Amino acid sequence: MGTTIGIGLLGLGTVGSGVAKILLSPQGRHPLVSEVHLARVAVRDLNRPRDVSIPTKLLTKDPKEVVDDPSVDVVVEVMGGIEPARTLIMRAIKAGKSVVTANKAVIARHGEEIATAANASGVYVLIEAAVGGGIPIIEPLKQSLGGNRIKRVSGIINGTTNYILSRMSKEGAKYKEVLNEAQDLGYAEADPAADVEGLDAADKIAILSGLAFGGSIDRTKIPTIGINNLQSIDVQYAKQLGYEVKLLATAEKLIQNNERLDSIPLALSVQPTLVPKDHPLAGVNGVNNAILVEGEPIGKVMFYGPGAGAGPTASAVVADILNIAGVNQLETSTTCLDPLLSANSWRNCHLVDRNVMIQRNYLRLNVVDSPGVIGRIGSLFGDRKVSIQSIVQFDASQEGAEIVVITHKVSLGQMNDSLEAIKHLKEVAGIASHLGCL
Numbered sequence: 001m002g003t004t005i006g007i008g009l010l011g012l013g014t015v016g017s018g019v020a021k022i023l024l025s026p027q028g029r030h031p032l033v034s035e036v037h038l039a040r041v042a043v044r045d046l047n048r049p050r051d052v053s054i055p056t057k058l059l060t061k062d063p064k065e066v067v068d069d070p071s072v073d074v075v076v077e078v079m080g081g082i083e084p085a086r087t088l089i090m091r092a093i094k095a096g097k098s099v100v101t102a103n104k105a106v107i108a109r110h111g112e113e114i115a116t117a118a119n120a121s122g123v124y125v126l127i128e129a130a131v132g133g134g135i136p137i138i139e140p141l142k143q144s145l146g147g148n149r150i151k152r153v154s155g156i157i158n159g160t161t162n163y164i165l166s167r168m169s170k171e172g173a174k175y176k177e178v179l180n181e182a183q184d185l186g187y188a189e190a191d192p193a194a195d196v197e198g199l200d201a202a203d204k205i206a207i208l209s210g211l212a213f214g215g216s217i218d219r220t221k222i223p224t225i226g227i228n229n230l231q232s233i234d235v236q237y238a239k240q241l242g243y244e245v246k247l248l249a250t251a252e253k254l255i256q257n258n259e260r261l262d263s264i265p266l267a268l269s270v271q272p273t274l275v276p277k278d279h280p281l282a283g284v285n286g287v288n289n290a291i292l293v294e295g296e297p298i299g300k301v302m303f304y305g306p307g308a309g310a311g312p313t314a315s316a317v318v319a320d321i322l323n324i325a326g327v328n329q330l331e332t333s334t335t336c337l338d339p340l341l342s343a344n345s346w347r348n349c350h351l352v353d354r355n356v357m358i359q360r361n362y363l364r365l366n367v368v369d370s371p372g373v374i375g376r377i378g379s380l381f382g383d384r385k386v387s388i389q390s391i392v393q394f395d396a397s398q399e400g401a402e403i404v405v406i407t408h409k410v411s412l413g414q415m416n417d418s419l420e421a422i423k424h425l426k427e428v429a430g431i432a433s434h435l436g437c438l
C-alpha cells in the first residue's frame with residue numbers, strides 16, 4: 001500500500017458522488033478520512049455531467065481497470081445490479097483487495113460466496129450502506145450487540161414504500177396516485193417493482209437475519225407480499241381501529257431456549273402489517289427507515305434515520321472505508337482479520353413454512369348485510385381455535401357491508417383453514433384483504 005489508501009470507486013451516481021464529495025473534503029472529519037484518496041473511478045458514460053469534479057485522468061469506462069489498478073487498495077462498489085457487480089467484487093477479493101459495497105441485491109443473493117472468498121483471501125467485505133442507508137445497523141449487529149441472544153429483528157427498511165404508505169394514511173390517497181407522484185419527485189424508480197413488491201425489503205431482511213442469527217439465509221424462501229395490491233380503504237379502516245399500515249420486514253428465531261440445535265428455525269416475512277399507533281415503528285414516516293432489534297439481555301433497541309439518499313448512504317460507505325483504513329494501520333499481517341469486522345456464518349439456520357408462522361391478522365370481508373352473519377363468521381373461527389380480538393361492521397348498505405376482523409395470535413395454517421371455510425358461507429361475497437397485525 002502507498003502512504004495513503006487508494007480507493008477505486010465503481011460508480012459515480014447518487015451514492016458514488018456522495019462518497020467522492022466526502023473523500024475530497026476531509027476538513028473537519030475524522031483524521032482517517034485524510035488517509036484515503038480517490039485513485040480510480042468507473043462510470044458508464046464519460047460525458048455525463050456530474051455534480052462532483054473528478055480529474056478526467058481518474059475516470060474510465062472499464063470497471064475492471066479500476067479493480068486491477070495497482071494504485072487501488074480498496075474497491076468501493078456503488079454501481080448496483082447483480083452483474084457485473086458480483087464478478088467485480090469477486091475479482092477484487094481474489095486480487096487481495098478489501099471491498100465496500102452498498103449493493104443489497106448482490107449481498108442478499110451471493111453474500112455467502114463472497115464472504116467465503118473474502119475470508120480465504122484475508123480481506124474484508126463491508127456492507128453498512130446495504131441496509132438502512134445512513135442508519136448504522138450492520139456494525140451494531142456485528143459488534144455492539146454481539147453479547148446478546150437476538151430474538152427478533154423487525155423494521156421498515158424500504159423508504160419508497162414507507163413514503164407511499166405515510167401519504168395514503170395522512171391524505172386517504174390511493175396507492176396508484178401516490179406512486180405516480182413519488183415517481184415524479186424521484187422518490188420511486190421508473191420501474192418500482194423491487195420496492196413496491198417487497199423484494200428490496202426481502203433482500204435487506206435476509207442480510208440482517210444472517211448477521212443477527214449467525215447463519216446464511218435462503219433469500220428465495222422468504223414469503224414476500226408488497227404494497228402493490230394494498231387498498232386505501234384498509235389503511236383508513238386500520239386508522240379508525242388505532243393502527244398504521246407499514247411494510248414490515250420481520251425475522252424471528254422460533255426456538256428461544258435451545259441454542260444447541262443443528263439448525264436454528266427462523267420465521268422471516270415481508271408483508272403489509274397493521275402496527276398499533278403507540279408502537280415505536282408506527283411513528284416512522286416518509287422516506288425514513290427504522291429497525292427494531294430485540295435481544296437478551298438488552299431488551300429492545302431501535303435504530304432510526306434516513307434510509308436512502310446520496311448523503312446518508314455515502315456516510316455509511318465512508319464509515320466502512322474508515323474501518324478498513326483503521327484496521328490496515330493496525331495489522332501486522334494481512335491474514336489476521338478482525339473477527340468482528342469480517343462476515344462469518346457460525347451456525348446453520350433454516351426458514352420454517354409460512355403455515356407455522358404465528359401472527360395477529362387483519363381481515364376485511366365483503367358480506368351480505370343479514371342478521372347473524374357476524375355470529376356465523378365467529379363460530380367458524382372458534383371451531384378452528386382462532387380467537388378474535390375485534391370484529392367490526394363498516395358501511396352497511398343495500399349492496400352489502402364490510403366486516404373487519406382482527407384476530408389474536410394464531411398460526412397462518414389455522415388462519416388459512418378458517419378463511420377457506422368462511423369463503424364458503426353464503427353471506428360472504430369475498431375476502432377483500434388479509435394483512436398481518438403486530
Ligand SMILES: NC(=O)c1ccc[n+]([C@@H]2O[C@H](COP(=O)([O-])OP(=O)(O)OC[C@H]3O[C@@H](n4cnc5c(N)ncnc54)[C@H](OP(=O)(O)O)[C@@H]3O)[C@@H](O)[C@H]2O)c1
Nearest residue numbers: 011012013014015043044045078079080102103308309313
Ligand atoms: N441511492 C440510494 O439512496 C441508495 C441507498 C442505499 C443503497 N444504494 C445502493 O447503492 C448502489 C448504487 O446506487 P445509486 O443510487 O448510486 O445508483 P446510480 O445513481 O444509478 O449510479 C450508478 C453508477 O454506476 C455507474 N455504472 C453502472 N453500471 C456500470 C458499468 N457497467 N460500468 C461502469 N459504470 C457503471 C453509473 O455510471 P453513469 O453515471 O455513467 O451512468 C453510475 O455512475 C446500488 O446497489 C443501490 O442499491 C443506493
